[in-house]
Amino acid sequence: MLKEYTRPLAAPIDYDQNIFSVLEHRAERTPEDSLVEYKGDGGDWLSFSAVEFRDKVIAIAKGLIARGIMPGDAVSVISKTRWEWTALDMAIMSIGALTVPVYETNSAAQVAMIFNDSRVKMAFAENDAQRDKIESVRGECPNLDDVYVIDYGAIDTIEEYGRGVTTEEFYEREHAVKGSDLATIVYTSGSTGTPKGIELSHGSFVFITYSGINSMPDIAMKPNRRLLLFLPLAHVFARYMQFFCFAGNVSLGLSSNLKTILADFASFQPTFILAVPRIFEKIYNAASQKAGSGIKGRIFANATVVAKEWSAVQQSGEKMPLLLNLQHAVYDKLVYSSIMSVFGGHVEYAVSGGAPLDSSIAHFFNGVGLPLLEGYGMTETCAPTNVNPTEGYKIGTIGLPLQGVTVGIAEDGELCFKSPQVCAGYHNQPEVTEQQIVDGWLHTGDLGDLDDEGFVTVTGRKKDLIITAGGKNVSPGMLEASVMTSPVVNQCVVLGDRKPFIAAIVALDLAETNTWLKAQGATEMEDLAQAARNPIVYAEVERAVNAANELVSRAESIRKFEIVPDEFTEDNGMVTPSLKARRAAITEHYRELIDTVIYAGKK
DSSP, X not given: OOEEEEOOOSSOOOOSSOTHHHHHHHHHHSTTSEEEEEEOTTSOEEEEEHHHHHHXXXXXXXXXXXXXXXXXXXXXXXXXXXXXXHHHHHHHHHTTOEEEEEOTTOOHHHHHHHHHHHTEEEEEESSHHHHHHHHHTGGGOTTOOOEEEGGGTHHHHHHHHGGGSOHHHHHHHHHTOOTTSEEEEEEOOOSSSSOOEEEEEHHHHHHHHHHHHHHOHHHHTSTTEEEEEOSOTTSHHHHHHHHHHHHTTEEEEEOOOGGGHHHHHXXXXXXXXXXXXXXXXXXXXXXXXXXXXXXXXXXXXXXHHHHHHHHHHHHHTOOOOHHXXXXXXXXXXXXXXXXXXXXXXXXXXXXXOSSOOOHHHHHHHHHHTOOEEEEEEEGGGTEEEEEOOSSSOOTTSOOEEOTTOEEEEOTTSEEEEESTTSOSEETTOHHHHHHHEETTEEEEEEEEEEOTTSOEEEXXXXXXXXXXXXXXXXOOHHHHHHHTTSTTEEEEEEEOTTXXXXXXXXXXXXXXXXXXXXXXXOOOOSSHHHHHHOHHHHHHHHHHHHHHHTTSOGGGSEEEEEEESSOOOTXXXXXXXXXXXXXXXXXXXXXXXXXXXXXXXXX
16 A cells, blocks of 8 residues: 555454444433434424333334344335334344345345345335335346335334244344344445445444444534434445434434434424535525525625634634634524524534535535535445544544544555455455455555645545546536535536536526526426526526536536436436436437537547
8 A cells, every 4th residue: 555544443342243232331321311313293393212212123023023034134114204214224134134225216126136136035014005016026136035014014024923932032043143144235225327235244334333432422422412314224334323323312303304304403403414515515505595696695605605714723723713613603603503403403513425525515514513524435335434522623624533543645646545444345346355355455446645733635436537639637526516506406417428528417406496486586397408598597507507617627527518308316317316326328218419519520
């Protein structure tokens, strides 16, 4: 490795144990604490105490034993985020079986592929639609036996089956599950091709769970910590955060409806949140649009400038100018406090991951009073490898490695990790395992750098690296993230490999575009095709592109862009379930536009 840094462990971690032990220890440590909270039918928050949830998991596990689930058997869950998902996951893994998550948005063909690759024996579907999807491919899945529907009382049914299984029988199975045993096979959403099954062990999860709470004690260990989790539990980031909450002093709130997320923030009152950058961008844009274009709009615009300037000085370590401090205090009362109230009034920190965080958004929220602690992780590492600390965080970096994690920068600039959290390998793909994990080092495919204090910066993707016809190397991530801070932009894909200049394809968000147009006093658009031709919308995209270009050299700047009249969705193959653009699919789909319009006469 060209560079290498290990963050030392503050205390040894015994990771030769199973993930159920984390829940067991919480039930013993704080038995009456509210552990898992969820919305009831009436909209009120209901809760399980730590002991109640532990006992619920055991009851489900007994039912799985009664139905013949053995160690190593695969059990799938296809559902939105809800307490039953969490309970099933813990129950499956507690008896040595493997949880195989499937996104609700996966197609029937993808379900069949995943079920066959992992030999799924039992499945839990949320509703009729998910059950019908499974049943449509049952004939292609010879290992599949029982399918239960959560909305139709699957949990009660399984518990009833388990009434004849003793608690002693459960613990006999649970105690036999060691840290080296597989806990789950997680299929990546795959921005480039067919999903790969990643094998994660109990010990890997246990290690990074305790490393996480030791690395972030302010977030995890203070009394009365609360997290509202609304990311899909098929994503390993969300699943990890469940275990993080169990290991700390955190009450876990579960919500799956992004349409009600602001109301959920207000009623649940989290102390910290985690989300992908797009969520923070939408909140920023919503605040801007709510302010409008009159005097409120001018106040918000000035408050934004002050927040970013205040944050930049704070990050530099220089003395805060008196006038800037005074302006900041004024806008705190006029603007910032109302933005903070959107999150329920008790949020102290937010963790951002899953995609590059635009530094201007990070500086804005930091100035408002909510540090966005950018982190980094992969499915292959049970989620987090890095996160910014609550004190001494550096905007523009993904922070320090968690305790016990070693980060390396290879000769070609690739970001690599070595840690007990690294996956066992890729299911049924030994050749991929050999390529990606070399001498214990996981090769991430990302390009990065490491400073003297151990803070890591991601500079791009190896596969996404654009080399222009003039030989200039361009990483598109920062440009794309910046353009996507515009309220009208849903996706931005930067082009230019072996081309004479950098260009971009931009897809709009119709609902957000109309909200923005209304705030400008302009006419709303009927569809994306009309919006793509609208000169006011074009001017806003052009403004966002120009702002992005200020971050890079002229050779790296976007010289030309086209707004396409299409929505990028998982159904049309343009994005993954985690909303990452499928660059190759988008490039191929718009090949004619790229060749005959964007680069016409420039070949």
